[in-house]
Amino acid sequence: MKIKRIFTGIALLLLISMTVGVVSAYSLLNEDPVSGTYYTGRVFVSNTTFDPVVFFPGDKGTVTYVVTNGNANTSIKLTHGIFYDDDFQRISDNYDTSTTLGPLQTRPFSFTILADGPEGDYYPTFTMSLYDSNLNYKSLVQIDNTPLELTVVDQPDAYIQGKKKTINMQVANPRKNNVRNVILEVSGAGITATPSRTFVGDLAAGAKVPVNVSVTPDQETTLNLHLTYDNGNNPHEVSLNIPINFGVDKKQAEPVMSNIQVTATGTTYRVTGDVTNAGLETANAVMVTALPPAVPEDPYKTYVVQALKPDDFGSFEITFTTDGKATSVPVQVSFKDSDGNLYNTVQNVTVPDGRISASKDDGPPLVPIIAALVIVAIFVGGWYFYLRKKKQ
Amino acid sequence: MFRTFIDILIRPGAFFSGMMGEKEESFKWPLVILLAGGIVAAGYGYLLGGATGQMMSGAVPGIGMIVTLFSVIGAFIGVFIFWLVWTAVVFVLSMAFKGDGSFKRTLQVIGYGYLPQVIGSVIALIVAIEYVPKIVVPTITSAMMQDPAAMQQVTMSLMRDPAMMELTQITTLITIVFLLWSANIWIFGLQHARKLSPRDAALCVGIPVIAYILYMIYSLGVS
Numbered sequence: 317m318k319i320k321r322i323f324t325g326i327a328l329l330l331l332i333s334m335t336v337g338v339v340s341a342y343s344l345l346n347e348d349p350v351s352g353t354y355y356t357g358r359v360f361v362s363n364t365t366f367d368p369v370v371f372f373p374g375d376k377g378t379v380t381y382v383v384t385n386g387n388a389n390t391s392i393k394l395t396h397g398i399f400y401d402d403d404f405q406r407i408s409d410n411y412d413t414s415t416t417l418g419p420l421q422t423r424p425f426s427f428t429i430l431a432d433g434p435e436g437d438y439y440p441t442f443t444m445s446l447y448d449s450n451l452n453y454k455s456l457v458q459i460d461n462t463p464l465e466l467t468v469v470d471q472p473d474a475y476i477q478g479k480k481k482t483i484n485m486q487v488a489n490p491r492k493n494n495v496r497n498v499i500l501e502v503s504g505a506g507i508t509a510t511p512s513r514t515f516v517g518d519l520a521a522g523a524k525v526p527v528n529v530s531v532t533p534d535q536e537t538t539l540n541l542h543l544t545y546d547n548g549n550n551p552h553e554v555s556l557n558i559p560i561n562f563g564v565d566k567k568q569a570e571p572v573m574s575n576i577q578v579t580a581t582g583t584t585y586r587v588t589g590d591v592t593n594a595g596l597e598t599a600n601a602v603m604v605t606a607l608p609p610a611v612p613e614d615p616y617k618t619y620v621v622q623a624l625k626p627d628d629f630g631s632f633e634i635t636f637t638t639d640g641k642a643t644s645v646p647v648q649v650s651f652k653d654s655d656g657n658l659y660n661t662v663q664n665v666t667v668p669d670g671r672i673s674a675s676k677d678d679g680p681p682l683v684p685i686i687a688a689l690v691i692v693a694i695f696v697g698g699w700y701f702y703l704r705k706k707k708q
Numbered sequence: 709m710f711r712t713f714i715d716i717l718i719r720p721g722a723f724f725s726g727m728m729g730e731k732e733e734s735f736k737w738p739l740v741i742l743l744a745g746g747i748v749a750a751g752y753g754y755l756l757g758g759a760t761g762q763m764m765s766g767a768v769p770g771i772g773m774i775v776t777l778f779s780v781i782g783a784f785i786g787v788f789i790f791w792l793v794w795t796a797v798v799f800v801l802s803m804a805f806k807g808d809g810s811f812k813r814t815l816q817v818i819g820y821g822y823l824p825q826v827i828g829s830v831i832a833l834i835v836a837i838e839y840v841p842k843i844v845v846p847t848i849t850s851a852m853m854q855d856p857a858a859m860q861q862v863t864m865s866l867m868r869d870p871a872m873m874e875l876t877q878i879t880t881l882i883t884i885v886f887l888l889w890s891a892n893i894w895i896f897g898l899q900h901a902r903k904l905s906p907r908d909a910a911l912c913v914g915i916p917v918i919a920y921i922l923y924m925i926y927s928l929g930v931s
Contacts, residue, residue: 580846580865680929684877688884688925692918695888699895699914703907 358386359394359446362422364455368548369493371431371459375550376407380426381442381453385417392417394444397425401440403433404457431459462490464498464519466543466554469526474563479657480510480532483558487516487543488524495519495552498545500527504560506535519545530655533560569599571624571649573632573663584613584635585667591621591649592629599624599651606636607662610645613637624651642667712737716823717889720896724817728900733812738819745822746787748829753783755833755840763866766847787822794818794916798898801912807902817897821890828886832879839878842871880928884921891917 362384367377379399385392397411408428417423425442437458444451470484489495498516502509510530519525531539541556576589587606593599602621606612613635621630638645644664652658715723757779761772795818799811846865852858866872891913898909 580844681873681877684881685925685929687881688921688928691881691884691888692921695891696914696918699892699910703910706906 359392359417359444359451360384360386361442361451361453361455364442364453366455366457368550370491370547371457372547372550372552373431373434373459373461375431375459375547376428377431377548377550378426378428379440379442379457380424381455382422382424383417383444383451384422385419387419389419391419392446394423394446396443396445398443399427399429399440400443401429401438403431403436403438403459404440405430405432433459435459435461458492460491463552463554464489464491464495464543464545465524466500466541466556468556468558471558472565473567474565475531475533475560476565476657477534477562478532479653480530480655481657482528482530482655483539485527485529485541486524487519487527489519489521491547492521493547494521495545495547498543500529501542501544502529502531502539503542504531504533504539505537506533507537507539507560508532508534509539531560533562536560536562565597567596569593569597569624569626569651569653569659570595571599571602571651571661573604573647573649576665578665578667584637585610585645586616586633586635587645587647587665588631588633590629590631591624593624593626596626597653598626600653602630602649602651604632604634604647604649606634607646607648609642610636610638638667713823716820716893720821720893721899723820724897724900733810733816735816735819738816738822741823741826742787742791742819745826745829746784748826748833749783749787750780752829752833752836753779755836757783759840759843759845759866759872762845762847763862764848766849767853768850791815791818791822797916798894798912799902801915802898802902802904802908805902805904805908805912807898807904807908807912809900809902813901814898817901818894821893821897824886824889824893825883828882828889832882835878835882836875839871839875843869843875844871845869877928880924884924887917887921 360383361381363380363382365378365380365382367380368375371377381397381399383394383397393414393416395412395414399406399410406427406429408426410427411425415423425444429440437456439454439456442451442453442455444453465486465488467486467488468483469486472481472483475481485500487498487500496518498519500514500516502512502514508531510532514527514529516525516527533539537560539558539560541558543554543556545552570593571591572594573589573591576587579586579588591602591604593602600623602624603618604621605618612618616633616635619632619634621632624630634647636645644666646662647665648660648662650658650660712723754776757776758772760779761775764775765772792815795811795815798818799807799814802809802814843866846862848859848862852862867876894913894917895906895909898904898912899906902909902912904912
């Protein structure tokens with residue numbers, strides 16, 4: 317008896333479940349099974365995404381409409397998703413097949429499009445056929461032909477053959493959307509650039525990044541700066557040419573020696589003085605040494621003055637010997653610029669001839685010796701003839 | 709007085725003939741001549757001693773002044789020492805030729821005969837005033853005092869300075885010329901002072917003079 321009751325209960329539950337399933341199946345028809353009301357009014361485009369966000373004229377891209385069924389209990393049958401606009405050419409097919417969107421579910425509809433029109437604001441249309449009506453949706457998209465800005469922030473006044481110089485540049489994105497894969501390439505005939513290719517990466521709208529490139533020109537040429545980037549998946553480029561002309565850098569550091577004093581200590585010359593930076597840039601690692609025919613000697617074979625800012629000065633002291641014949645000795649001042657290029661300036665310093673004469677041997681002075689002997693001979697001869705004459 | 713000096717320089721034979729008539733030797737003018745020579749020599753010593761003192765001033769503080777002072781005094785006294793020594797040499801040599809005359813008379817004659825060298829010293833001083841400032845003097849440091857070789861090298865460096873070498877050569881020639889002039893006077897003076905023949909007097913004076921000059925020429929060659 318008790319088992320019979322249990323089976324009766326189970327049979328009743330199964331019957332109730334079958335009844336609910338019939339009601340649910342009926343609701344797929346976009347119509348409330350009780351009131352007969354259609355629920356397509358709660359179907360809407362919840363999100364629109366253009367990639368890229370802002371197109372260049374001619375750019376390919378995608379647009380994705382996300383359709384949402386706002387009904388809590390009713391599934392919606394969707395057909396014919398269509399994109400159209402006069403200035404955006406649709407490349408992919410429209411959605412011709414029917415599909416069902418469950419309660420509170422979303423579904424994206426993507427189209428590949430091509431921006432055909434000129435710069436401006438556009439409102440392409442997306443339509444979707446529902447059971448009893450059409451869903452029409454317009455969204456704003458822009459076509460903008462503004463490229464990235466590649467600007468030279470600072471560069472040398474002049475370039476010197478074989479010397480490395482730094483060019484400070486800036487890459488800026490004046491567009492309203494992000495761009496990707498920004499790469500700067502530097503090239504030119506006879507140019508050694510470091511780095512020759514700089515990967516900047518993504519650049520947000522309105523952002524700017526500094527890019528520094530060191531170039532070493534072997535000849536006068538044109539430096540080509542080539543900036544490439546992707547707007548969506550569309551490659552774009554910006555080029556900039558910089559003439560590389562050799563000349564004198566007006567701002568270059570210019571160490572000048574002054575207050576030079578030469579003294580001889582033993583057989584060694586000691587030269588002291590000041591080095592003043594008369595240029596407009598910092599002279600780094602300033603060193604002073606004597607060049608041949610001088611032979612630098614301890615304790616100050618080379619004197620390191622260190623860095624000199626513009627108008628700064630430092631004292632130096634060098635010691636050297638000579639071959640005993642030199643009347644002037646070239647003294648070299650070397651320094652490095654901010655790029656590590658080595659510059660040399662040479663200034664002659666007068667030294668007393670023969671100061672280091674330990675090695676100097678020009679032989680006996682023949683002229684005075686001969687003159688002395690002649691004088692003595694005249695004296696002796698004179699007296700000889702005088703005495704001889706007197707004797708006679 | 710001026711005429712006396714002219715006679716000494718140009719007519720020494722006549723001058724000494726007249727002088728021998730005096731009974732006592734007067735050292736007034738010889739001493740004046742030697743004093744003048746000493747003062748000029750002191751000036752020359754001041755210039756060269758200053759350079760030497762400058763060379764050593766780095767080794768010991770204040771030594772430069774001392775060296776200069778010694779140079780001045782030494783040059784001044786050296787003239788008188790030379791006078792005595794030279795007189796002694798000539799006097800001894802003249803003894804070999806049986807010279808007859810007092811040492812004082814010989815001293816007087818040698819003193820008069822120094823007059824050309826005073827003139828030569830004045831010229832040498834003028835030349836030194838011109839050349840000494842051109843000499844660049846090396847410095848001996850205190851560390852070098854422990855190294856005789858280094859000190860010798862520095863000293864040689866000073867001696868071989870072009871200006872110093874030119875000064876040495878010029879003053880040597882001047883000294884030779886005026887020493888021979890003095891020798892000429894001494895020969896005449898010695899004839900009367902030591903009653904020698906002209907030949908013997910010439911040998912007594914000429915041998916040491918020529919030897920001294922040859923030594924100066926040798927020094928010039930090896931310096």
